[in-house]
Amino acid sequence: MTESTATVLKHAAIGGSSDRRLPSSFRDPGGFLFVRDGILYRQVNRTYQRHYDLLQDSGLYKELVSRGLLIPHEEVLLDSDSQVAYKTLKPEVVPFVSYPYEWSFSQLQDTALATLQVQKLALRFGMSLKDASAYNVQFRSGRPVLIDTLSFERYAEGAPWVAYRQFCQHFLGPLALMSCVDARLGQLLRIHVDGVPIDLASRLLSWRKYFSFSQFIHLHLHALAQRRFSAKARPTGFRRLSRAGFLGLIDNLETAVRKLRWQPQQTHWAGYYSHNNYQAVAFQEKTRIVADWLDRMVPAVQSIWDFGANTGHFSRLASQRGIFTVSIDADPWCVEMNYQQCCRQGETQLLPLLLDLSNPSAAKGWQNQERMSVLDRGPADLAFALAMVHHLAISNNLPLRKIAEFFSRCCKRLVIEFVPKTDLQVQKMLDTREDIFGDYTQQAFEHEFGQVFSLRERASIVDSGRTLYLMEKVT
Amino acid sequence: MKQRLAHAAVLITILAVCLCLFPTKAYAYLDPGAGSSILQLLIASLLGALYAAKLHWTRIKSFLAKCRGTSVPTRKKSRL
Numbered sequence: 354m355t356e357s358t359a360t361v362l363k364h365a366a367i368g369g370s371s372d373r374r375l376p377s378s379f380r381d382p383g384g385f386l387f388v389r390d391g392i393l394y395r396q397v398n399r400t401y402q403r404h405y406d407l408l409q410d411s412g413l414y415k416e417l418v419s420r421g422l423l424i425p426h427e428e429v430l431l432d433s434d435s436q437v438a439y440k441t442l443k444p445e446v447v448p449f450v451s452y453p454y455e456w457s458f459s460q461l462q463d464t465a466l467a468t469l470q471v472q473k474l475a476l477r478f479g480m481s482l483k484d485a486s487a488y489n490v491q492f493r494s495g496r497p498v499l500i501d502t503l504s505f506e507r508y509a510e511g512a513p514w515v516a517y518r519q520f521c522q523h524f525l526g527p528l529a530l531m532s533c534v535d536a537r538l539g540q541l542l543r544i545h546v547d548g549v550p551i552d553l554a555s556r557l558l559s560w561r562k563y564f565s566f567s568q569f570i571h572l573h574l575h576a577l578a579q580r581r582f583s584a585k586a587r588p589t590g591f592r593r594l595s596r597a598g599f600l601g602l603i604d605n606l607e608t609a610v611r612k613l614r615w616q617p618q619q620t621h622w623a624g625y626y627s628h629n630n631y632q633a634v635a636f637q638e639k640t641r642i643v644a645d646w647l648d649r650m651v652p653a654v655q656s657i658w659d660f661g662a663n664t665g666h667f668s669r670l671a672s673q674r675g676i677f678t679v680s681i682d683a684d685p686w687c688v689e690m691n692y693q694q695c696c697r698q699g700e701t702q703l704l705p706l707l708l709d710l711s712n713p714s715a716a717k718g719w720q721n722q723e724r725m726s727v728l729d730r731g732p733a734d735l736a737f738a739l740a741m742v743h744h745l746a747i748s749n750n751l752p753l754r755k756i757a758e759f760f761s762r763c764c765k766r767l768v769i770e771f772v773p774k775t776d777l778q779v780q781k782m783l784d785t786r787e788d789i790f791g792d793y794t795q796q797a798f799e800h801e802f803g804q805v806f807s808l809r810e811r812a813s814i815v816d817s818g819r820t821l822y823l824m825e826k827v828t
Numbered sequence: 829m830k831q832r833l834a835h836a837a838v839l840i841t842i843l844a845v846c847l848c849l850f851p852t853k854a855y856a857y858l859d860p861g862a863g864s865s866i867l868q869l870l871i872a873s874l875l876g877a878l879y880a881a882k883l884h885w886t887r888i889k890s891f892l893a894k895c896r897g898t899s900v901p902t903r904k905k906s907r908l
Binding site for chain 2: 515517521574582593597600
């Protein structure tokens, strides 16, 4: 377990006793997650015993783990209430917990396909997913993996898929909206904790304009059925869902998800490296300095958050040195390109994420404790803030003191670039507005960051007027 | 596009009629997933048939080709 993972667990767990239950783990009566002595465990309750035994005895667990679709665990012996607890599991911990509203289109699509693949395999082994929450899937070694071992139940012949509605809300609806209408509609997942309501997805997706058989069935007709039967029980003696019908449903959902494509326009940020202020020499120099500093820090640094990562050039300097790197950008297309490159190259140490630093993910859900804020998931051993400060200070009117305070809360070390007012990028920003940023000077920058960080290294980037700093948080 | 809309109209009519066939008086309040469950039951036969056709598509094509006296190249099996 990395230090940053331990920190996440520390923030995520609640309770005063030595066992601290994770605040996001309370809905499923089959068990829950808890932390003891900094280690994450999952309790399997006796009520879930027959399902858990079937998961193991049928060979489904082994099959899913061997395919990298389910998080592996080991059964451990801990003193627990034997009246309630059946088993205690020690699952492998993912290096960083991310949420669907922080994923690009392809990331959400891949998690949807992984969920359906798990369901198809589960059916082969006589089981079925009892939920299909996007929050149950995380990225491990670059690929989506189901982290909820208790998501399976014995398949009851004839019963409909209980997770069908949730799958449409968490995956199909948001993906269809991102693909057909606008990729930014994926952010609806921030507002709707249990996925985009089907009637809302149906309303935003004109079926005449974006007609697709699968979307028509699973979204438009689904919304109609929900309206029609919202306050009605299933009549007794109702038809059963045959196994063939069940398989047909899953297959059709898979086809629907697989067919969706996102063909975005080239954004300003996606072409940033090719038409920015950098001279090739300056860019190479910056790359060399960052790589040199990384080489000197590698043993001590295990996790990096790269803010304003664009398509991940500097993130890869870290990930290629075996450091787990979260590559953060606010532009959906940059994150999409970054993720596609990860997939093409089979990168395992890089996680691209969609985050706006001026409005980072907040704590959400019940009691604001179900989903962690970005700061709850830190601090990282190191953060990159390359070519970021001028965007925060000038585009977002953020005082340098507040910027320094933010970084001091999310990392232990910081590689940051100061971009002076003479820089072409800053000049462009000031072209269209009054310069009210008298305090935006290198001296003020060093003073404000010096309040919370101590300077370790400083290097000027030739031909650019920019300066790189390596800082360490003052303890 | 016109053909697609025509297909859609037929489909809507059939499925809307199916939805309207269910009585409304005999039910009590249930969870909001009731509509989702009922929809699955309604569409199961159609999707099951499509899935079966997809699985046996090679055989169907071979059969049709045999009827027409031509041969069809074999296709790779689905991964799952």
